[in-house]
Amino acid sequence: KNEVEQSPQNLTAQEGEFITINCSYSVGISALHWLQQHPGGGIVSLFMLSSGKKKHGRLIATINIQEKHSSLHITASHPRDSAVYICAVRWRGNTDKLIFGTGTRLQVFP
Amino acid sequence: SAVISQKPSRDICQRGTSLTIQCQVDSQVTMMFWYRQQPGQSLTLIATANQGSEATYESGFVIDKFPISRPNLTFSTLTVSNMSPEDSSIYLCSGNRGNGPLAVAFFGQGTRLTVV
DSSP states (O other), X not given: OOSEEEEOSEEEEETTOOEEEEEEEOSOEEEEEEEEEOTTSOEEEEEEESSEXXXXXXXXXXXXXXXXXXXXXXXXXXXXXXXXXXXXXXXXXXXXXXXXXXXXXXXXXX | OOOEEEEOSEEEEXXXXXXXXXXXXXXXXXXXXXXXXXXXXXXXXXXXXXXXXXOEEOTTOOTTTSOEEEEETTEEEEEEOSOXXXXXXXXXXXXXXXXXXXXEEEEOOOEEEEEO
16 A cells, blocks of 8 residues: 555546545655646646645645645646646655655646 | 756667766755656655765665766766666656755656667
8 A cells, every 4th residue: 555645546627627636645744745747757846735725826735634635626727737746745754755646647628 | 946957858768878867956955866757657766865975775776777976965967877678767856945844845857768
C-alpha cells in the first residue's frame, strides 16, 4: 500500500465543471503539497498546506490533519487545467524529503 | 519563488552512452534533489545533492550509474551513465527553500530521456 494515495487516477470533465481530486496519506506529516505537472514534465507547486484551506484563483486546497486527507478543487474548469495533479507530503520523520502520490490525470474538454 | 532552469528538456540517446543533465537555480536553495519518473509512475528520489561533497543515494541507486555533482548552492548535475532502454524516464531536479517542515519545494522543467 502506498503511503500517499490519490483518487481518481484519471478524470475527464467538460469545461466549466467543478473538479475535486482527493489525497489520503498514512504517515504523520508536517506539510502537504499539491503539484501540477504538464505534458512536458515540468512541475509547478500549487499549494503547500499544514492546516485548513488555501485559495488561489480558481484553485482551492483543503486539508484535514486528523483524517489524513486533503482535497484539491478546481472551480469553472478550463481546458488549460488539463495536467497531472500530484499530492506530496513532507513526512514528519524526515522533513527534508517529499513522498509523492501517483498523480491524477485530468483532461478538460471544451 | 525560486526558478530552476533544467536542461536539456529532452534527448534521445543511444544505449551505452551517457547524458548529463544540468540544473541552475536563480537563488540559493538549502537542498537539491534528483528524481526519476518512469512512464505512468510517481516520482522516485534518486539522491540528495550535497554541496561540495558526495551525494546521498536512495536504495536502488548507485553513484557509478548516476554520478551527481553540486559544486555550489545554485548548480547541480546528474549524469545517467551507460544508458539502457530501461533508463528512459523523465528526470527532475528539485530544490528546497528554507529548512524543516515548511520548506518550500521548487522543481525544474524536467528532462524527458529516451534511450534507443
